[in-house]
Amino acid sequence: QSVLTQPPSVSGAPGQRVTISCTGSSSNIGAGYDVHWYQQLPGTAPKLLIYDNNKRPSGVPDRFSGSKSGTSASLAITGLQAEDEADYYCQSYDSRLSGSEVVFGGGTKLTVL
Amino acid sequence: EVQLAESGGGLVQPGRSLRLSCTASGFTFGDYAMSWFRQAPGKGLEWIGFIRRQAYGGTTEYAASVKGRFTISRDDSKSIAYLQVNSLRTEDTAVYYCSRERVGAMGRYFDYWGQGNLVTVSS
Numbered sequence: 001q002s003v004l005t006q007p008p009s010v011s012g013a014p015g016q017r018v019t020i021s022c023t024g025s026s027s028n029i030g031a032g033y034d035v036h037w038y039q040q041l042p043g044t045a046p047k048l049l050i051y052d053n054n055k056r057p058s059g060v061p062d063r064f065s066g067s068k069s070g071t072s073a074s075l076a077i078t079g080l081q082a083e084d085e086a087d088y089y090c091q092s093y094d095s096r097l098s099g100s101e102v103v104f105g106g107g108t109k110l111t112v113l
Numbered sequence: 114e115v116q117l118a119e120s121g122g123g124l125v126q127p128g129r130s131l132r133l134s135c136t137a138s139g140f141t142f143g144d145y146a147m148s149w150f151r152q153a154p155g156k157g158l159e160w161i162g163f164i165r166r167q168a169y170g171g172t173t174e175y176a177a178s179v180k181g182r183f184t185i186s187r188d189d190s191k192s193i194a195y196l197q198v199n200s201l202r203t204e205d206t207a208v209y210y211c212s213r214e215r216v217g218a219m220g221r222y223f224d225y226w227g228q229g230n231l232v233t234v235s236s
Binding site: 002032033034036038040044045046047048051052057089091092093096098099100101102103104105106107 | 148157158159160163174176177210215217218219220221222223224225226227228229
């Protein structure tokens with residue numbers, strides 16, 4: 001059971017727009033902690049896609065964008081391409097009585113139809 | 114170019130110990146905190162813990178789920194971070210990743226990752 005909740009899968013045709021949601025709670029996203037997104041292509045290591053809710057590292061196409069509101073965040077991908085087929089993970093920080101921890105969503109598998 | 118490379122994994126018997134290494138290059142290793150993660154077969158990412166830079170005491174923090182059996186350390190002179198895992202269990206079978214940590218305005222994120230190292234715990 002992941003602390004952050006993502007849909008297990010989303011799909012879209014080439015050229016379309018898809019969004020992936022990431023729902024947290026008052027101890028993580030709702031507490032003001034930033035949300036970051038990672039792309040994991042099959043058989044490879046995760047790659048930072050979006051940081052600080054909506055910033056793109058150098059080299060990440062502007063087809064990828066992030067947003068955050070309240071206890072949730074979203075990753076949007078426009079102009080879907082075949083090479084976007086991957087697993088996507090959201091990540092934030094969580095404050096608990098036992099201490100603060102880095103937390104992830106369970107991941108969303110994007111299928112390009 | 115920033116590069117991270119994990120090593121030291123493989124097939125290990127339950128109950129044994131293992132030390133993974135993460136060798137860094139392309140940046141000033143001592144200026145960054147380093148984190149470890151794992152990913153069980155077919156599962157999502159799990160944060161294990163991190164070690165701060167020496168300027169902040171080189172202290173460590175761990176996920177509650179692994180506290181006690183996992184120890185992270187670093188050798189800045191060699192640009193290596195280590196993950197020691199004791200009393201290995203079958204459920205520790207996973208690909209283990211190291212990553213360079215960045216501190217954002219509110220939280221942490223991880224901008225470079227190693228290629229991963231598979232640890233299989235089986236008799």
